[in-house]
């Protein structure tokens with residue numbers, strides 16, 4: 001009886017066993033991490049800068065000595081107000097947002113804005129509708145949604161395929177707005193410049209997949225909107241940059257949480273905002289600032305895109321990109337191989353190298369490499385190296 005361990009001793013022994021097992025697993029994980037570096041080429045949600053994740057990890061349990069995480073603090077606290085203010089300030093500085101524009105933090109993603117845009121803009125001019133450039137699936141969806149609230153008119157010749165940006169834009173004088181998507185994430189079609197048109201019709205842009213990947217002249221736009229989860233953070237928050245005179249004209253049925261006027265008046269705090277997503281966005285924006293701002297991002301993005309497009313161009317036709325040269329996206333590079341079976345093999349090989357997210361969108365197939373801000377030039381070079389090696393091995397057999 002006296003030799004049997006007490007209950008306490010039994011519990012201690014059990015805990016020691018568990019701790020030992022966890023330690024072994026952690027050691028195994030560390031070993032694996034040293035060898036295998038994952039590269040995320042996903043189209044969104046997508047790669048975040050490592051320093052951002054590490055800072056979020058450090059601050060997870062105790063944000064700046066408060067003893068709680070950002071997820072647990074009141075959205076009306078002084079600390080969270082500072083986060084909101086910093087985030088807005090960074091967007092203003094990085095994009096050079098003029099003082100007559102408001103920066104709003106909305107929810108509902110890019111798709112929510114497909115509804116919010118007509119609901120906020122159709123009422124101002126008394127016009128029955130908006131003009132649209134449809135250059136891929138996302139602008140097509142936006143036009144479909146806008147049709148629920150008013151007329152939708154195509155501002156260019158219809159495109160047979162989504163492989164280029166249309167050159168000629170014809171805007172109706174009485175349109176409430178001209179809408180376009182600056183980067184079609186699925187088709188890899190990107191505008192080099194905003195569409196030119198000789199009217200005062202406000203230009204509205206979905207920049208979800210190239211926001212802050214390059215400088216833009218905000219003064220050319222009526223409204224810019226972008227979901228955060230590609231270039232500036234994680235899903236949950238959508239940035240809206242809107243010219244002041246376009247606010248406050250929402251149609252009666254516009255849900256209050258989508259009303260730009262209400263969001264502006266309440267400092268994006270009409271209701272609980274996506275606090276943690278805004279905090280992550282602030283960290284990403286700081287990382288962008290430290291890495292050369294929008295100009296620095298552009299320089300990197302040009303180099304990365306050139307690396308991958310060169311691997312396509314120099315492949316003697318083994319790889320092909322359906323998009324015309326002048327409209328090719330720096331952010332999303334879609335390409336095909338000679339057969340679907342080779343595409344499957346390519347993706348399997350990529351997965352074994354821990355290159356993630358390279359499968360083309362289910363609606364178009366093929367391969368798509370997304371090269372958002374956090375993807376480094378060295379990541380792009382590794383992908384190009386794999387493309388070259390794969391081609392050399394398989395080219396003769398097709």
Ligand SMILES: Cc1ncc(COP(=O)(O)O)c(C=O)c1O
Nearest residue numbers: 109110111112138185208209227
């Ligand atoms: C250009 C573009 N616009 C809109 C959306 C829709 O965004 P969300 O999923 O946040 O509604 C996406 C999603 O990937 C996108 O790439």
